[in-house]
Amino acid sequence: xxxxxxxxxxxxxxxxxxxxxxxxxxxxxxxxxxxxxxxxxxxxxxxxxxxxxxxxxxxxxxxxxxxxxxxxxxxxxxxxxxxxxxxxxxxxxxxxxxxxxxxxxxxxxxxxxxxxxxxxxxxxxxxxxxxxxxxxxxxxxxxxxxxxxxxxxxxxxxxxxxxxxxxxxxxxxxxxxxxxxxxxxxxxxxxxxxxxxxxxxxxxxxxxxxxxxxxxxxxxxxxxxxxxxxxxxxxxxxxx
Numbered sequence: 001x002x003x004x005x006x007x008x009x010x011x012x013x014x015x016x017x018x019x020x021x022x023x024x025x026x027x028x029x030x031x032x033x034x035x036x037x038x039x040x041x042x043x044x045x046x047x048x049x050x051x052x053x054x055x056x057x058x059x060x061x062x063x064x065x066x067x068x069x070x071x072x073x074x075x076x077x078x079x080x081x082x083x084x085x086x087x088x089x090x091x092x093x094x095x096x097x098x099x100x101x102x103x104x105x106x107x108x109x110x111x112x113x114x115x116x117x118x119x120x121x122x123x124x125x126x127x128x129x130x131x132x133x134x135x136x137x138x139x140x141x142x143x144x145x146x147x148x149x150x151x152x153x154x155x156x157x158x159x160x161x162x163x164x165x166x167x168x169x170x171x172x173x174x175x176x177x178x179x180x181x182x183x184x185x186x187x188x189x190x191x192x193x194x195x196x197x198x199x200x201x202x203x204x205x206x207x208x209x210x211x212x213x214x215x216x217x218x219x220x221x222x223x224x225x226x227x228x229x230x231x232x233x234x235x236x237x238x239x240x
Contacts, residue, residue, distance in 0.1 A: 016139035120200035165212035166238035
């Protein structure tokens with residue numbers, strides 16, 4: 001019941017991506033604890049955490065002079081299809097920037113496919129700790145199917161400029177942002193035209209900004225039992 005109550009509250013938010021601010025808060029809180037020396041499993045509980053190279057990551061961050069980590073965002077992948085066999089699929093790949101207060105798309109790209117090997121799951125598989133993902137996905141799908149592409153939230157370009165220190169990364173991300181914003185109406189129209197009756201979601205890579213030094217990569221897995229596992233990766237410095 002607690003999970004259903006949380007889902008109802010999250011779905012009542014104005015922005016379709018607003019529920020993901022709860023994920024961003026947890027990511028940033030865990031990162032702060034990790035940087036203070038907490039073990040990953042303790043820092044990001046109640047998520048299950050895999051961090052085989054946690055000490056290697058700590059050493060790399062220390063060597064680079066990184067003082068803090070903040071969530072940049074994460075990938076959400078959608079698969080739209082029909083129950084009837086033989087139809088094409090539509091694959092929507094997004095990257096969502098999220099802070100503790102707001103969330104918006106940095107990337108929104110789609111294409112039609114005849115076959116797709118993506119380990120996506122129905123929205124009702126996302127429960128408890130992963131409930132915010134289901135809430136955001138459900139709200140987003142409703143906007144798309146209602147033909148209200150203008151309501152899709154995209155990140156402000158000026159905010160991106162202030163957020164990312166690397167000129168190359170900022171330029172690449174900015175170009176993808178503008179292309180996504182331009183293509184969004186056509187992407188949404190293609191999904192509507194499919195008359196989809198099945199929507200599945202995959203949560204994938206996540207990235208932290210390591211100050212002005214680089215990024216830390218991580219990601220999630222959702223098991224068959226619905227358990228959410230967070231995989232902490234490594235540090236990569238910004239290109240010179």
